Amino acid sequence: MKAGAIYERPDGRDTKKMVATSKNYCLTERCRGLVHKKKEHSPFCAKCRTRRFAKKFPLKYSFNNLRKRAKERGHGFDLSFGEYESFALRSGYATGKGKTPDSLSIDRIANDGPYKVGNIRVLTLSFNSMKAAKKSFVPFFANQIENQAYQPTAEEIEAIQKQLAEHEN
């Protein structure tokens, strides 16, 4: 939005129409964030812009975050957005991601390998953190679509259930 342009808040909070200046309030209802001059192409503050992007393109948002975290932690990243999107949709990650222990997270099968097709699978967050804590491989039940070669044996399943029971106590 250019300086001098007139805009209206959607909530009708203002009796006067707003004129864009170098410091505008964000257009989101109840948000008092500021819109800086450099970002005037959008009438929303930085936080609201991120939020709106995440809502509109949830997979793009999570893809960018995954790539960013991989870079921060020094992990390789060899996934295109298309590959990521298809993995997320087929594995159930797209709908199952979140922050609760039962939410799904993306795990690298070979720990020293990059994020790439064939080296990623979904685990529940509790499994993933258990794996990190024990620094050893913990089998899992989560969706196996990307990793169908792995089929836990009856003994492994029993061991998992035992570990889960211990984990819950």
Ligand SMILES: [Zn+2]
């Ligand atoms: Zn805002």
